[in-house]
Amino acid sequence: MPELPEVETVMRGLKPVLEGARLDTVRAYVPKLRVDLPKDFEKRLNGNRVTQLSRRSKYILIECEDGLVAILHLGMSGRVSIHGAGTDQPERAKHDHVTLRTEQGDLVIYNDTRRFGLIVFSDQASVQDHPLIKDIGPEALGNAFNTDHLWTALQKRKSPIKSTLLDQKVVAGLGNIYVCEALWRAGIHPARRSDHVTRQEVEILVPLIRDVLNEAIAAGGSTLKDYAQVSGELGYFQHSFKAYGREGEPCLGDGCQARMERIVQSNRSTFFCPSCQT
DNA sequence: CGGCCAACCTGTGCGC
DNA sequence: TGCGCACAGGTTGGCC
Numbered sequence: 664m665p666e667l668p669e670v671e672t673v674m675r676g677l678k679p680v681l682e683g684a685r686l687d688t689v690r691a692y693v694p695k696l697r698v699d700l701p702k703d704f705e706k707r708l709n710g711n712r713v714t715q716l717s718r719r720s721k722y723i724l725i726e727c728e729d730g731l732v733a734i735l736h737l738g739m740s741g742r743v744s745i746h747g748a749g750t751d752q753p754e755r756a757k758h759d760h761v762t763l764r765t766e767q768g769d770l771v772i773y774n775d776t777r778r779f780g781l782i783v784f785s786d787q788a789s790v791q792d793h794p795l796i797k798d799i800g801p802e803a804l805g806n807a808f809n810t811d812h813l814w815t816a817l818q819k820r821k822s823p824i825k826s827t828l829l830d831q832k833v834v835a836g837l838g839n840i841y842v843c844e845a846l847w848r849a850g851i852h853p854a855r856r857s858d859h860v861t862r863q864e865v866e867i868l869v870p871l872i873r874d875v876l877n878e879a880i881a882a883g884g885s886t887l888k889d890y891a892q893v894s895g896e897l898g899y900f901q902h903s904f905k906a907y908g909r910e911g912e913p914c915l916g917d918g919c920q921a922r923m924e925r926i927v928q929s930n931r932s933t934f935f936c937p938s939c940q941t
Numbered sequence: 942c943g944g945c946c947a948a949c950c951t952g953t954g955c956g957c
Numbered sequence: 958t959g960c961g962c963a964c965a966g967g968t969t970g971g972c973c
Contacts, residue, residue: 776951
């Protein structure tokens with residue numbers, strides 16, 4: 664998926680188009696993504712007015728005036744494109760699964776090759792208690808994600824630090840790319856047992872996690888492979904990773920002569936420097 | 942509960 | 958252009 668920076672970028676791109684807008688024509692072309700779409704999907708959204716967009720972890724929350732909240736997750740390959748009123752509005756493309764048109768004439772298309780994304784309904788009063796939301800840990804960019812919190816979580820775990828940072832119950836928003844990047848910056852080996860990371864290292868790691876996420880958001884989200892951010896003026900950006908995808912290439916650490924390596928941890932690729940990361 | 946793995950899908954790239 | 962396999966940014970459910 665899109666990780667936190669990409670989801671944040673998509674949410675920010677959708678905000679000016681959807682917030683305050685009344686939905687005019689809502690269509691679903693498939694019965695399910697990763698899970699079934701709500702049975703009354705089109706009916707509940709059509710004619711509704713969007714009041715607020717927000718993000719929780721990698722979920723985009725779309726609140727409507729009648730209290731309905733649509734919870735959107737982009738999975739691995741979900742993309743959102745916006746086609747402004749008065750511009751050419753494309754024919755339905757392969758893997759376009761959901762379209763929203765506003766009364767102003769803006770068109771929002773959800774495209775998801777692998778259909779690992781999802782859209783479910785909740786309501787304003789109980790969305791924080793929704794099963795998908797309720798166990799999520801503190802936002803990586805929020806104040807509640809701090810040294811104490813991460814340190815406490817790490818003490819309870821023997822699994823590799825990489826796996827723990829991917830656990831959304833520990834910290835919300837990190838994914839495979841930014842965990843690799845943050846651990847490289849912090850000089851921590853991804854296979855190190857969580858409970859063997861020192862408190863001093865956690866103090867270094869937490870702000871580095873924030874840095875890498877903030878830099879990616881500032882860059883408009885990274886554009887990579889099958890993920891493309893095309894929501895209007897935010898545009899494209901080429902973000903160059905220091906660790907992710909750099910197997911066999913020189914480590915970019917100061918004065919480091921080593922080459923980056925790739926290992927597989929719980930079926931996910933991890934990229935790291937065998938010299939800088941201990 | 943912690944930890945691991947398969948499953949959910951489609952597409953792409955590489956070796957033969 | 959064919960076949961088979963590995964791999965891709967995520968999350969869940971089942972099992973030990």
